[in-house]
Amino acid sequence: MMNSPSILLIGIGGVYNYGCEAIVRGTEVILQSAWPGVRIVYASRRPDDDRARLKGCDVEIISRKRIGRYSPRNVLRKLLSMGGIALYPTSDPPGITDGRDAVLSIGGDIYTIRANGLGNRGFLRFGDECEKRGVPYVLWGASVGPFNQNIETEGAFTKHLKNISLITARESATVDYLQALGVSGNVIPCADPAYVVAPEITAHGAPPRNGLTIGINLSPLSVRHVGYSLEESIHIQARTIHVLIKALDAHIVLIPHVVCDFAEGDDDLRYLRRVQHAIPSECQAAVTLLDNDMGFVGTKRELIKCDLVIAARMHCGINAIAAHVPTLLVSYSRKAEGMCQYVYGNKDWVVPLKDFRPDCVLKKVSTLLAHVHQTRAYLAKRIPEIHADAFRPARTLKQMFGGTQP
Secondary structure, eight states: OOSSOEEEEEOOSOTTBHHHHHHHHHHHHHHHHHSTTOEEEEEESSHHHHHHHTTTOOOEEEEOOOOOTTSHHHHHHHHHHHTTOOOOOOSSOGGGGTTOSEEEEOSSSOBSOOTTSOOOHHHHHHHHHHHHTTOOEEEEEEOBOOOTTSHHHHHHHHHHHHHSSEEEESSHHHHHHHHHTTOOTTEEEOOOGGGGSSTTOOSTTOOOOSSEEEEEEOOGGGGGGTTOOHHHHHHHHHHHHHHHHHHHTEEEEEOOSBOOSSOGGGOHHHHHHHHHHHSOGGGGGGEEEOOSOOHHHHHHHHHTTOSEEEESSHHHHHHHHHTTOOEEEEESSHHHHHHHHHHHSSSTTEEEGGGOSHHHHHHHHHHHHHTHHHHHHHHHHHHHHHHHHHHHHHHHHHHHTTOOOO
């Protein structure tokens, strides 16, 4: 590979999701550390919005075309499926890789099974086409699977994962699952790229506060994983926050980590506003909603003002942890458990979403508060190790594709 390669980032829907913003920003930092002057090109579904949100990030943004529901290929796919024939056209035109030295599939958890048990086969096809064209395809900073709910889907993903150039896995659960599938020779453990964004912002030296402040991130996407209606989930979560306020004399900061005006089902801000309104009026003065669209770095500056954080969005948790803020991860999939194990060395600081109820959450929060100073000190020592893990994939890429280690 040339000294300053051209690398394509593709996979995410837009950086209105602060986690996706952090992946792009962190990847830019990591790649620049290995190849100063590297040309990084990000294929975006929302190029104008993403360009504004990624201000200061040395990434070229190009348009990633949407394939319409009634496009000829999708109509053909539907007709064939009615006849029992499965067709999985590539998600993106392979020509988008022209002139690229590698393609990085970004997004963290896009290699997961869908509700229909099929997974994103079109994106698999795209990765396979990259490899056929001689362009190394890398699954970057990922959580993978599990796919064992559907044996046919698991087989398709396993074949694909064995044949791509590299998988960088962000937690041990993914490494272990891939090994169980017989996928190991092209896998290296790493840390999520988000850990290296704005490392200078930490809780140490943050301005002192009066009283206990707890940051809470909750997501409308998580509702579908617990079997409650939207209204039931909002009621239970508001009641839980009410109990925290009363029992701990706490101030609560509600922290969105995805802000989008075009998809209410993915918008933390509107969801948290509903949660706030459901909290009894007697406690409203103890609740603050961050209702500005702050982005990943701006939100990090607010997270460091919290004594601890409870996060449903994985990257909100990463954002807080990277800033040395003790954090409980709200789990609706095993990736949160894997991240907790990776960071803390145990699964003590995970709250299953189904257990986000007053008694369970109060017990967890009280336990963490009893260890909050030790946990903050632990994170101050652990995060530099995690940073080193985040930079590891760039060295591996350079070795794989003909360069020398930086």
